[in-house]
Amino acid sequence: MVYKGRFAPSPTGPLHFGSLITAVASYCDAKANQGKWIVRIEDTDIPRIYPDSEQHILKCLDAFEFESDVEIIYQRNRLDLYHAAIEQLKQKQLVYACECTRKMLGSNHIYLGTCREKHLDFTNQAIRVKVSDQNICFQDRLQGQHCSNLITDLGDFVLKRRDGIINYQLAVVVDDYLQGITHVVRGADLLDNTERQIWLGQLLGYPQLEYMHLPLAMNAQGQKLSKQNLAQALDIQYAPELLSQAISALGQPSIEIDQPHKMLAQAITQWDIRLIPKGTEIQRIFN
Template sequence: MRYIGRFAPTPSGPLHLGSLVAALGSWLDARAAGGQWLLRIEDIDPPRCPPGASDEILRQLEAFGLTWDGDVRYQRTRGAAYQVALDSLVERGLAYACGCSRREWQSHGVYPGWCRQGSRHPERPQAWRLRTDLGPDPVTWHDRVFGPQRFDPKTQGDVVIRRKDGLWAYQLAVVVDDADQQVSDIVRGFDLLDNTPWQRQLQSMLGYAEPRYLHLPLVMGEDGQKLSKQNLAAPIPTRPEDARPLLHQALHLLDQQPPLALRDASIDTQLEHAVHHWTPAAIADNPRRDPVPPAF
């Protein structure tokens, strides 16, 4: 199988150390396999994407030497492809309109499928949901770090694949684009592992190939929370001279044990060593990494 990997950030703000670790792990896995590494900007939610954020992400990746193959793909241009996929699901009874509010069903934990036989509130704006009861059950796959995975769709609920405001939801967009770009390997953070069952169901329902998965441990802050844009994690630099020690730290967070002597080496030298010594099997199956100083 030809290796095609990808990094697909949401441009809701600049990259931080946690997203650097995810990008680096994905890039190393692709380069060590002699494969392609694609960059996709997941900008399907314009209210969350401030002007200039996408360009800053590109500058940050370039500062760390994480170059990509081909043109950058922007999901905001992909609405027609998502509509084709949704139409296919609806025509086969695999997706349905739903006017229920979160307040009405939140006591159930997951959406209980009230609108599967027809919307209970057709007078309201409608979301579109996936019928997870008609997909693979159970959903299983092998994660390259965390091993065999098994999920019961009933514990996940019928996920929204198009929102009430007309915007496309992440689950459908990511599956359609991964298939269109022939992505063979998805390397991303552990926080997305429990999204994989919905994506595996969509892949099956739409007749797409199933990629391999490798979920990476999350980087935690001193407060015990995952580093994230929502938690105002500090952005990584856009100058290569400032990136060297942080790249070395990111390799440690991937359990690659880079030599201390490489800490101040050039970006190219560090990446060349890292590609040559990339060992996914060394990544510990612990979903969290020790806290890092707030300066990062």
């Protein structure tokens, strides 16, 4: 099996240092395993797209000299594929229409199946996928075994919103399959999404992937670096220095400051996931 990894940023804000850590880890892990590395722009949530963030992502990829092994794809151009997957689930009676609003659901984060037996028309309604009362477990390459019972932890979850927006969970599963992804390397903030993605993959007949969830870079307030927490955008004029810091944050041997592609080549030869900090947080403060 040829290793195929990916880096899949969302243009809901500029890339920050946490994004760079994920890019470095996914790139080095793919290349160290003689694999392919693919870039995908996850832009289905159109109302949340931040102006110019897509251009910033592409500029960063150029500045840090990451090279995607295939042409970059954009999820906004693939909506027909996601609708086809929903239709496949609909034919198997694995999804249903839901009229519940956030106001109706209140603060309860576990969906109790209110609309499951209502048999509502799918027009202008949210679409939820049915989950079952069983443990879904996977062995994360870094975090160890992780399990969830989707009935008790989450409930039936949304694949398509009432406004027509395709949910991240569906789009990522369909694209990982269609792009032949075998290994996913991403932040530990997405660890709890994995079981629902495995569940969707099982319903659609897709092979299960290998996962590695990286510890998160934190700010001085103890929050993960994120667009929501206004993490500082990557300054591409300091690309070599930032690249060196990201490699160090991943616990890897130090490398010489040079042109980014040379630094990445050295990092690949030294790549060792056993050196990545344990747990879900990196115990250093970043901007």
